[in-house]
Structure formats: structure tokens, C-alpha cells
Amino acid sequence: MEKLARQQVQKLTPYLSARRIGGSGDVWLNANESPFDNTYQLNLSGLNRYPSCQPEGMLSAYAAYAGVQPEQVLTTRGADEGIELIIRAFCEPNEDAILYCPPTYGMYAISAETIGVARKVVPLTSDWQLDLPAIEANLDGVKVVFVCSPNNPTGNLVAREDIVALLELTKDRAIVVMDEAYIDFCPQASTVDLLEQYEHLAILRTLSKAFALAGLRCGYTLANAELIQVLLKVIAPYPVPYPVSEIAQQALSESGLARMKYQALEINTNRAYLQAGLSAIPGVTVFDGWGNYLLVEFPDGDALFQAAWDNGMILRNSPIENCVRISAGNREECEKTLAFIRRFYQ
Structure with a gap:
């Protein structure tokens, strides 16, 4: 089938999303996802009809x-x-x-x-x-x-x-x-x-x-x-x-927006917690971040990424040399990740 594809597609390297890369663990800080799992009410009637293009x-x-x-x-x-x-x-x-x-x-x-x-x-x-x-x-x-x-x-x-x-x-x-x-x-x-x-x-x-x-x-x-x-x-x-x-x-x-703003504030707080803790580790550089993640430069980023992966902490390696991107998860995930990195550099 490959040879039947357009030449442009044959040469294409697909985007390696977090889910395509995979991994196995209990701390997932690789996809910049929110740690909050909110619930919603659904009315599933009318599924026999096509929806509006732009509701x-x-x-x-x-x-x-x-x-x-x-x-x-x-x-x-x-x-x-x-x-x-x-x-x-x-x-x-x-x-x-x-x-x-x-x-x-x-x-x-x-x-x-x-x-x-x-x-x-x-x-x-x-x-x-x-x-x-x-x-x-x-x-x-x-x-x-x-x-x-x-x-x-x-x-x-x-x-x-x-x-x-x-x-x-x-x-x-x-x-x-x-x-x-x-x-x-x-x-x-x-x-x-x-x-x-x-x-x-x-x-x-x-x-x-x-x-x-x-x-x-x-x-x-x-x-x-x-x-x-x-x-x-x-x-x-x-x-x-x-x-x-x-x-x-x-x-x-109104209630949904209030919840989002509260949760975003908590994520920003956890990002600041991670930044302060990682910055205190000798040889580690944490760049200022304005999203729900931080880019962190380690003495050997690939080694740190692999060690965390092997211990069930899934981070995201970066195209920038020795840098790893770490999402700001909940406080427990941030504490566990910070403690592991501290031990790794002891």
C-alpha cells in the first residue's frame, strides 16, 4: 500500500503525539493535559440526525x-x-x-x-x-x-x-x-x-x-x-x-468558566512549585513558562527522560538538546516527579 500513496505522503514522518509514543506508568506529564477529570451531563437523543456545521x-x-x-x-x-x-x-x-x-x-x-x-x-x-x-x-x-x-x-x-x-x-x-x-x-x-x-x-x-x-x-x-x-x-x-x-x-x-479559572490557577500554582523545586537542583535550568508546562534543561536530558520513563513517570523529550518538557499535573504528581529528579541527581 505504501507505494500507492502520494509521494509526499510516502516521505512524510508523522507527528509523534504523546499517545503514539506510548509509555507505561502512573504519572503522565508528557502531553500538557489537565489533571482534572470533570463530569458533564449528556442528552443523547437526536443522534439519528446530522448536527449543525457550526452550532x-x-x-x-x-x-x-x-x-x-x-x-x-x-x-x-x-x-x-x-x-x-x-x-x-x-x-x-x-x-x-x-x-x-x-x-x-x-x-x-x-x-x-x-x-x-x-x-x-x-x-x-x-x-x-x-x-x-x-x-x-x-x-x-x-x-x-x-x-x-x-x-x-x-x-x-x-x-x-x-x-x-x-x-x-x-x-x-x-x-x-x-x-x-x-x-x-x-x-x-x-x-x-x-x-x-x-x-x-x-x-x-x-x-x-x-x-x-x-x-x-x-x-x-x-x-x-x-x-x-x-x-x-x-x-x-x-x-x-x-x-x-x-x-x-x-x-x-458561567459555572463552567468559574471552574476552569479555578483549575487553571491551581495548575499555575503547581507549575510554580515545580519551577522552584527544580531550580534548586545544581546543574538544572528551568525556563520561565506561561502555559501548563515547563521546559527544563538537565546535564543529560536523555538520561533523565529515560530514567523517569523506566520508573513510570512519563515526561516529554524535546528537540532542544538536553531539555525535557514537563507538564504541570496535580500536586501529588508534581511532588513525585520532583522527588525522583532530586534523587537522580544526588
Whole structure:
């Protein structure tokens, strides 16, 4: 079957998600999931009918939370579908390119490669900020620029003035996609207020992280109405199952939002606990993080990652040398992981 696949697909290396990598243990801090397992009520009648492509209740609820109008919201199967839709809608295969800035989320490149769209790579600077002169020099043929803030896996925020400068650079040239999958842990850093000024800005959001709904596969794209209408041309006809719509609206209700904010605060507290404890270990460097995870540099990151794996603590190795990404779980998971790492370096 392999030889029957498109050549582009034959050469493709799939994204190694946490679940594909696997592992066996009782502490899972590798996928930036929430440690909270919330419950919801479901009405499962009407499953014999197709759902609405874009349920009004979902759009209105998220629009109210994000501070935009419902016509500025598109709901998708996770933010990953939003990435793919934007590339499909704005890039001609074998003609246009996307641009992204590693180290960053791997699905931008894989989605483009799957569709047959070229990839231009402009690495982040040494302090993991945008290299604006290099981006400007590489914009020819680029239709979409992806920026992740808080960035995965580094955890840092991209400087707002650089985001504005990028938006100015790309006017009438390319779509700028701000990936805000982790913005609920630092809502003050959102770029949603820039939508009013920049018609070529799109923002990716998700319920997977702070809302503790990774298994729901529910994401949102925020943009101006004209851009949303373009994406509606290429989205699947029935992307939102009834149960997804029901649960999402409960999560976005007044009580649901209150619970999310409380849980996000607790996760941020546990992240700070991990950061303080790990920073006290000689030879270990912990980078400031604004999502629900930390990037940590060890004297030998691969050895630490493997030792933790062998002891049932599943972390995430990183493309950055000697660095391991550690999700902020519940306090018990954080304490157990910190104690293991302390013993490892004694």
C-alpha cells in the first residue's frame, strides 16, 4: 500500500503525539493535559440526525468568553483542524509556502507537507523570540505565518511589539496565525484585541488544556468575519458531534468558566512549585513558562527522560538538546516527579 500513496505522503514522518509514543506508568506529564477529570451531563437523543456545521450555542458561548462576535468564531475538531483548514484555504499546493519558527509545535509543518505546501523555516532567536529581519527576508511566496505564544515547547511568550511588527510586515501578503492553545493560563497576553486592526490575523484556541477537555477534540479559530467565511468553504459538512456541542456549552457556561479559572490557577500554582523545586537542583535550568508546562534543561536530558520513563513517570523529550518538557499535573504528581529528579541527581 505504501507505494500507492502520494509521494509526499510516502516521505512524510508523522507527528509523534504523546499517545503514539506510548509509555507505561502512573504519572503522565508528557502531553500538557489537565489533571482534572470533570463530569458533564449528556442528552443523547437526536443522534439519528446530522448536527449543525457550526452550532449557534457553541459559537455564541465562545464568542462571549473570548470577547468577539459570533461571526468571528469557527469551531473545529481541535486547534489542529484549524491549522489544516487555514493552509488548505490560503495556500496553493506546489506553489505557496507557510513560514514557522522552531522550536515550536510540529503540526504546522506536517499539515503543510501533507497538503503539498512548502515550508520555510526561520528559527527563533537565542531567547526564543521572532527573528523579524529573517522573516521579512523569507516572505516571498509565503501565504501563512504561524506563531505560537505561549510557545510549545519553550513556554515563553512572544513579545507583543514583535507580533504587531509581524502583522505590519505581512499586510496584504500573508495570514498571520497566532496559536494561543495555552492562553487561558495567561489571558492577559492574548492578541484578540488586535483582530479589530488586522484583517489578516487568525487566532487558534482550544478546550483541551485549561478546560480539561483534551478528549473532546474541540477547538476554535477567531478571526474577522471575512476570513471565517473563507474557512467555512473548506471545512467538513458536519465537524461538530452533538455531544461535543453539549459539553462545550456546559464548559463555557458561567459555572463552567468559574471552574476552569479555578483549575487553571491551581495548575499555575503547581507549575510554580515545580519551577522552584527544580531550580534548586545544581546543574538544572528551568525556563520561565506561561502555559501548563515547563521546559527544563538537565546535564543529560536523555538520561533523565529515560530514567523517569523506566520508573513510570512519563515526561516529554524535546528537540532542544538536553531539555525535557514537563507538564504541570496535580500536586501529588508534581511532588513525585520532583522527588525522583532530586534523587537522580544526588
